[in-house]
Amino acid sequence: MTTDSSDLSQVDEEAKLDLTQQIRDAILGGEFAPHQRLIEADISARFDATRAAVRTALLNLTGEGLVERLPNRGARVRAISVDEAVEIVEVRIGLESLCARKAAVNITDADIEELRGVRAQIEAAVASGHLVEYARLNQEMDRRIRDIGGHETATRLLERLRAQSARHQFRLAFHPGRASQSAPEHIAIIDAVLARDPDAAEAATRAHLEGIVDVLRHLD
Known part of the structure; x- marks a missing residue:
């Protein structure tokens, strides 16, 4: 052979x-x-x-x-400075808002059931204080919304940008009080997508990422 x-x-x-x-x-x-x-x-x-x-x-x-x-x-x-991490998130605002809009338009009934499951897991992780699991679920939520949105170019760009800022994102997950602040923001994004409301999905995504920029600027 x-x-x-x-x-x-x-x-x-x-x-x-x-x-x-x-x-x-x-x-x-x-x-x-x-x-x-x-x-x-x-x-x-x-x-x-x-x-x-x-x-x-x-x-x-x-x-x-x-x-x-x-x-x-x-x-x-390569070391990514906080200033560069801020710039990366500022670029992500436009791309992730686009993906959230697309997801709210494209979501199917099967997608809704799966995203509801992620929502419940996020709430449970925060309630139990499992921050590592919460950080993983945040990534899972982002991935699902990108997949549902189906915008391949935005997805490729986001994967590269998120990889570069992943170390700072991990630090944010363990920043004191950050989980209690970010969890409702993530839930708001999910709920807007589940409601098939593209304007609300875009607004919730933008508000969440702008909050990340504010926290990053105050990191040592």
Whole structure:
């Protein structure tokens, strides 16, 4: 039995994309600190990948803004300042408001049942003080609204922007009193989408993100 060269090429490409995701998750999870050098040999050993695959993954992440290349010094994790994080959220306001509007228009009965489930889980997580679970559910809510909205260009841009500011978003989730403030904002977004009210969905999304900007500006 012979294997087509195109099949091998596809497998190789999928492996590179998977490695990119693994390194991305390690950066966002804090396993690699801001400004930490990313040495190809060490990453190759850690993830059992070839040097070529590591090099490609780091180039992908450089394009996403998570990694920066230094002349004659290789790559390192790019540090995102609070000022840059604020600018990222300001850009997200337009994109996420658009996605919320689209979701309110496009939502199906099946989508409504699933989004109601996320809503209930958010309320339960906040009530029990499970902040890690609450942060995860926030991401799940955002993903579902983007999926329902179905705006592929906005989704691609948001995924890149959110990856760059993920570390600050994680800090926000544990900021004193932040969960009790943000949870009603998330519920308001969900309720507007469930009500199929695009104007309310856009307004609730904008209000929530503008609140994030205010909190970020007061972070040390």
